[in-house]
Amino acid sequence: MTGTAGSAITAARVAEIDAAQLGGAHPSTLVRRNQPVIVRGLVHDWPIVAAGSRGAGAAADYLLTFYSGRPGVGYTAPAGAGGRFFYDDGLTRLNFAAARVPLDDFVRQMLTDGTGDSFYVGSTDLDQFFPGFAAAGNDLPSNDPAFAQALRSIWIGNRTIASAHYDMSNNIACVAVGRRRFTLFPPDQIANLYPGPLEPTPGGQVVSLVDFRAPDLDRFPAFAEAQRHALVAELEPGDAVVYPALWWHHVEALSDFNVMINYWWNEAPGFMDSPMTTILHGMLSLRDRPPAEKAAWAAMFDYYLFGPADRPAAHLPAAAQGPLAPLDARSARRLRAQLLQRINR
16 A cells, blocks of 8 residues: 555555557457556657657647647636636536637646646547647557547646546546556445536536545545545556546646546447436436335346346347347437437427
């Protein structure tokens, strides 16, 4: 177990391998371990990593040679936020401002600003805003079929904190410039992380309300249990961390200038809906029913959704299986139409 500077969390380290140990396997295959894995030196040969070794200015100059000129969203938090992009005390408003800005000006501002404010460009489409960057050698191979349609995003900022949250996709986070610290938790720790409001959210997903810099265990006592399951990844430029969908991750950018490239991908077919839609509809249809009814419905969900996918239809002839048959794009469209008809009744 280890403590980390700037964080009060004491946690075990994420397992790590050297990039050479992949032996030709695509790094995305590591997600099948169902645990986070650090890959040291995975992107050490990227040109932007080399530019960053010459300093923040050189890294910014290199990156901005690819900028398309398209305005993007820049986020600014006052010095008093301590880099944590979060909420006000009432949890109904965010503690930072967002504006559509020329990204080259915004990057220059984060390099020269002396106010102590925090600046952040989050989850910005790499190919739309920095075309040619990936093709210039700043990219992972796409030879794994499951990874071929991965979404590439760029994150740029000074010293910032993204509160613990989850993503609904698998993730490879590649540190190109600066140092980062990830603190990760398995999905079953959700209750111990005290999720905040469903909306608004600082970055699209629900975040933990716990301030990892000084956890308030009087207000959030179960967080002590979450800490026992925490894993920490300390990443240098050229390193990457691979982790599965729905793992909670708290991310600290530790340098004055930081650039990270994310790859998000799912192994489920694209015609499938978001499970979050199911949760929202469950709030409407199930959450407030009597406990005995909810227990009965839990058995239904186990049978139809969480058990073997082929079990509900196994005893039925093919012509009678309907939506119980294996899902494809056509049956997904039909099922979606039925759902919309029922919801709008």
